[in-house]
Each structure stands twice: as structure tokens, then as C-alpha cells.
Amino acid sequence: MTSAGWPSLPLKRVVDSVQSGTSVNGAPWPALDDQLGVLKTSAVYGGVFTPTENKEVESYDRGRVSCPVLAGSLIVSRMNTPQHLGVAALVSQDFPNLYLPDRLWAVTFSGAEPRFVDWWTKTTAYRAQVEAVSVGTSSSMQNISQGDFLEIRIELPDLETQRAIADYINRETARIDTLIEEQQRLIEMLRERRHSVLAHALSGGGPRVPFVRCMTEQVDYRGATPRKTDDGVQLVTARNVKAGWIDYETSQEFVDPAEYAEIMHRGLPRIGDLLFTMEAPLGNVAVVDREDIALAQRVIKWSVDRSKAEPRFLMYAALGDDFQEQLLARATGSTALGVKASKLPELRIDLPSLEEQRSIIICLDEQTAKIDTLMTETEGFIELSRERRSALITAAVTGQVDVREMV
Numbered sequence: 016m017t018s019a020g021w022p023s024l025p026l027k028r029v030v031d032s033v034q035s036g037t038s039v040n041g042a043p044w045p046a047l048d049d050q051l052g053v054l055k056t057s058a059v060y061g062g063v064f065t066p067t068e069n070k071e072v073e074s075y076d077r078g079r080v081s082c083p084v085l086a087g088s089l090i091v092s093r094m095n096t097p098q099h100l101g102v103a104a105l106v107s108q109d110f111p112n113l114y115l116p117d118r119l120w121a122v123t124f125s126g127a128e129p130r131f132v133d134w135w136t137k138t139t140a141y142r143a144q145v146e147a148v149s150v151g152t153s154s155s156m157q158n159i160s161q162g163d164f165l166e167i168r169i170e171l172p173d174l175e176t177q178r179a180i181a182d183y184i185n186r187e188t189a190r191i192d193t194l195i196e197e198q199q200r201l202i203e204m205l206r207e208r209r210h211s212v213l214a215h216a217l218s219g220g221g222p223r224v225p226f227v228r229c230m231t232e233q234v235d236y237r238g239a240t241p242r243k244t245d246d247g248v249q250l251v252t253a254r255n256v257k258a259g260w261i262d263y264e265t266s267q268e269f270v271d272p273a274e275y276a277e278i279m280h281r282g283l284p285r286i287g288d289l290l291f292t293m294e295a296p297l298g299n300v301a302v303v304d305r306e307d308i309a310l311a312q313r314v315i316k317w318s319v320d321r322s323k324a325e326p327r328f329l330m331y332a333a334l335g336d337d338f339q340e341q342l343l344a345r346a347t348g349s350t351a352l353g354v355k356a357s358k359l360p361e362l363r364i365d366l367p368s369l370e371e372q373r374s375i376i377i378c379l380d381e382q383t384a385k386i387d388t389l390m391t392e393t394e395g396f397i398e399l400s401r402e403r404r405s406a407l408i409t410a411a412v413t414g415q416v417d418v419r420e421m422v
Contacts, residue, residue: 019170019172019413019414019415020414021170021171021172021414022170022171023168023169023170024168024169024171025165025166025167025168025169026164026165026166026167026168026169027165027166028126029124029125029126029127029132029169029171030122030123030124030125030165031123031124031125032121032122032123033120033121033122033161033164033165034082034115034120034121035082035093035115035117035118035119035120035121036053036054036080036081036082036114036115036116036117036119036121037079037080037081037082037114037115037116037117038116038117038118039053039072039073039076039079039080039114039116040072040073040075040076041053041069041070041071041072041073041076042070042071042072042073043070044070044071045067045068045069045070045071046069046070046071046072046112046113047071048112049112050071050072050112051071051072051077051080051112051113051114052069052070052071052072052112052113052114053069053070053072053080053113053114053115053116054066054068054069054084054090054113054114054115054116054119055068055069055070055116056092056094056095056099056116056118056119058090058104058119059090059091059092059102059103059104059119060099060102061102061104062102062103062104062133062136062137063104064090064104064105064106064107065104066084066110066113069113072114080114081114081115082114082115082121083109083110083111083112083113083114083115084106084109084110084111084113084114084115084121085106085109085110085111085121086106086107086108086109087105087106087123087124087129088105088106088121088122088123088129089103089104089105089106089121089122089123089124089129089132089133089136090103090104090105090106090115090119090120090121090122091103091119091120091122091136091164092118092119093118093119093120093158093159093161093164094118094156094157094158094159095118095156095157095158096155096156096157097146097149097154097155097157100145100146100149100157100158100159101136101141101142101145101149101159101164102136103122103133103136104133105129105130105133106121120161120164126174127169127171127174127177128174128177128178128181130177130178130181130185131171131177131178131180131181131412132169134180134181134184134408134411134412135169135412137405137408138408138409138412138413139409140409140413141167141169144167144168145159145167148160148163148164148166148167170413170414172414179418179419180411180412180418182418183411183418184407184408184411184412187407188404188407188408191400191403191404191407192404194400195397195400195401198393198396198397198400199397201393202390202393202394202397205386205389205390205393206390208386209383209386209387210336212379212382212383212386213331213334213335213336213379213383214335214336216331216375216378216379216382217331217332217335217337217365217375219365219367219371219375220365220367221365221366221367221368221371222365222366223363223364223365223366224363224364224366225360225361225362225363226329226332226333226338226359226362226363226364227317227359227360227362228323229319229320229323229324229329229364229366230289230317230318230319230320231318231319231320232282232316232317232318233315233316233317233318233356233359234281234282234310234315234316234317235281235293235315235356236281236310236311236312236313236314236315236316237293237312237313237356238312241270241274241278241309241311242270242271242274243268243269243270244269244270244271245269246269247269247270247271247272247275248269248270248271248272248275248307248308248309249263249267249268249269249307249308249309250268250269250270250308250309250310250311251263251284251290251308251309251310251311251314252266252268252311252312252313252314253292253293253294253295253296253299253311253312253313253314254266254295256290256291256292256299256300256301256314257299257301258299258300258301258334259300259301259330259331259334259383259387260301261290261301261303261304268311270309275309278309279309279310282316282318283306284303284306284308284310284316285303285306285318286303286304286305286306287302287303287319287321287326288302288303288316288317288318288319288326289301289302289303289316289317289318289319289326289329289330289333290302290303290310290314290315290316290317291314291315291316291317291333292313292314292315293313293314293315293353293354293356294313294348294351294352294353294354295313295351295353297342297343297346297351297352297353297354298333298334298338298339298342298343298354300329300330300333300334301330302326302327302330303316313353315356315359317329323366323369324366324369324372325369325372325373325376327376327379327380328372328373328375328376329364331375331376331379332364332365332366333364337364337365338362338364341361341362341363342354342362345358345361345362
């Protein structure tokens with residue numbers, strides 16, 4: 016028995032059936048309503064069922080599909096990357112023209128409320144059990160056997176309580192999700208406002224010049240893969256370079272100080288240099304504000320000719336719509352857009368006098384700081400809301416709160 020007085024039992028005690036689909040060939044586009052489609056494994060990412068994540072079944076394979084997507088079934092990812100293995104989502108209506116691939120299960124229940132089980136799969140208790148029984152020859156692709164899945168233990172109250180808990184979670188998470196959506200719309204509005212501020216400030220004109228003409232040096236770190244260590248000199252990767260600043264906290268990697276000079280022999284970063292991301296993500300620009308860093312692949316370092324331009328003006332100009340559109344026009348790549356270093360000399364900006372540049376910097380620093388502060392506060396609110404949502408789900412499905420008192 017659990018602390019809530021609920022019995023702990025293996026899933027097989029309440030599972031009615033576990034079915035998987037068939038591996039069939041699909042087109043690189045989703046099926047229309049009257050066409051046969053096979054789900055992609057991404058249809059359950061995030062723990063929410065997304066029926067549009069499917070592929071139209073090729074005509075010669077339509078006779079091989081099996082296991083249609085039906086209401087009340089819990090779709091479970093049985094083979095995937097560790098992050099997505101075991102991820103599950105409940106289907107709320109029939110999709111008779113959609114079918115499962117062999118990497119997804121459709122699990123139905125007898126003696127358990129499917130909505131309760133669905134919410135339970137969003138908890139760390141479930142995730143920990145999935146991780147404990149996952150296997151695979153590759154760290155990037157894992158799987159779980161049907162037998163191991165059915166032995167995963169769940170703590171279940173009576174059916175009436177399960178339904179009450181599911182109703183409570185549905186209601187409360189809907190409220191939190193609405194708040195999150197409102198805050199996300201606010202962030203989008205703030206981004207648009209920031210773009211508008213940049214466009215207005217940079218519209219003063221000036222001679223049209225190649226962006227690299229403002230530089231004394233360009234260093235491409237492609238092909239330089241430093242050996243990473245637990246501590247030492249911090250490595251700034253493309254992930255660290257944001258739109259206007261360098262994030263030293265979110266993703267931290269380090270290189271051996273003894274190898275620093277060898278790693279950076281192409282060009283040491285200096286305060287005032289400009290960093291530009293070549294891909295993943297493409298087109299982020301920031302000014303170097305400390306020298307004790309190493310630079311990774313996919314990052315270009317420019318040393319600015321201070322007789323022609325101010326680094327922060329060039330940063331703002333490179334983040335503007337005109338420059339970014341030039342980048343996209345020259346970008347290539349199917350999964351992640353990138354631009355070749357040979358294309359950079361083609362990029363152009365409007366370059367006013369140094370005095371005008373400094374005035375623009377003062378204006379943009381002040382206005383973007385206010386917008387960025389609001390965006391940071393809003394993102395913090397969203398993160399807290401997500402944490403509250405997760406805590407609410409865990410508390411409800413483990414009996415830490417009596418939902419009958421919440422009605």
C-alpha cells in the first residue's frame with residue numbers, strides 16, 4: 016500500500032491489450048482526411064497526441080497497415096531516443112484512417128481510468144521505471160519490451176477516485192495552459208516590438224557597404240574540436256551565443272587551460288569582438304564581453320575596425336530584419352539551416368557615421384533593455400507555471416492531495 020492507502024500493482028493487472036502497428040512506407044507529407052496515414056513517433060512528443068504528425072501511406076503499402084487509432088487508447092513510444100522512450104498520450108476520439116507504426120503501442124485498459132493512467136505517465140515515478148528497464152545497443156536509440164512495460168508498477172485508487180482525479184487535473188491544467196498561452200503571446204508581441212524598434216533605429220540610411228568591410232579579421236573555427244573537461248576555460252558554442260548577448264550559464268562546457276592556446280591559435284577572442292553563429296542556430300550575434308573563453312565550431316569571430324564601426328552597432332545591424340533576410344536567402348540545409356563562410360562577404364549593411372552609430376547604440380540599448388527585461392520576466396513566469404503544472408499532476412495522481420476537497 017502507498018502513503019495514500021492505494022495499492023501498488025503492475026500495469027498488466029489493468030491492461031486489456033497492447034497492440035503495435037506495421038512498418039509501412041509513407042510520403043513526406045501528412046495524409047488528408049480521406050487518405051490513409053501512419054503516425055510518426057513524434058505524434059506523442061510532449062505527452063500530447065498530435066494526429067497531424069503522420070505520413071500518407073504509399074499506395075503500394077496501403078494493404079499492410081494495421082492497428083487503427085481509436086479513442087480511449089494510450090499511444091506509447093516503445094522505441095526512441097532516451098528522452099522520448101515511453102512517452103505516452105491518450106487518444107480522445109477515433110481516427111479510422113490513421114494507423115500505428117511498429118514503434119508505437121496502443122494500450123487499452125480494463126479496471127483503470129485511461130485518463131488517470133495518461134496523467135500518471137507524466138510523472139517522474141513513471142519515467143524512472145521506464146529508464147530502469149530501457150535497453151539498446153546505442154545510447155541514442157533505446158527500446159522497452161512489452162513484458163517489461165507491463166511489469167511497471169502503478170499506484171491505483173478505486174475507479175471513482177481515478178475519475179475524480181482525472182477531472183481535477185484536466186480542469187486545473189487547462190487553466191494553467193491558458194495562462195501559459197497568454198504569456199507566450201505576450202512574448203511574441205514583445206519580439207515583434209523589438210524587431211520594430213531595431214527597424215526604426217536602423218532606417219536612417221548611410222552608404223551600403225559589405226559587412227566584412229568593417230572588420231580587420233575574420234576567424235572560422237570550423238574543424239576545431241577541442242577536448243572537453245569538467246572545468247577550466249569555458250567553451251562558448253553556438254548554443255551560448257544569443258541574439259545580442261552571450262549566455263554563460265544555461266549550457267556550460269570547458270576545455271583544458273593547458274590546451275587553450277593551441278585550440279585558439281586561429282585567433283584569440285578579445286573584448287569588443289563580434290561572434291556570429293553559422294548554424295544551429297543561424298544568425299545570432301553578440302559582442303565578446305570577456306576574454307577568458309574558448310570558441311567552438313559553428314562560430315565566426317570578427318575583429319571590428321573601430322575607425323569604421325562600433326561593435327554594438329554592427330551587432331544591432333546584423334540582428335535587423337534586412338541582414339537576417341540576406342542570411343536566409345543564402346542559407347542551406349534540410350534539418351538545420353546554415354550559411355557557408357564564403358557567403359559572408361555578400362552580406363551588406365547601411366553604415367552611417369561613427370557619431371550616428373553611437374547615437375543609435377544609446378537609443379537601442381535603452382529601448383531593448385526594457386523589452387528584454389519584460390521578456391525575461393515573462394519567460395520566468397512561464398517556467399514557474401510549468402513547474403506548478405508538473406507538481407499539480409504528481410500531487411494528484413499520487414494522492415498527496417484529496418481532490419474531493421478541491422471541488
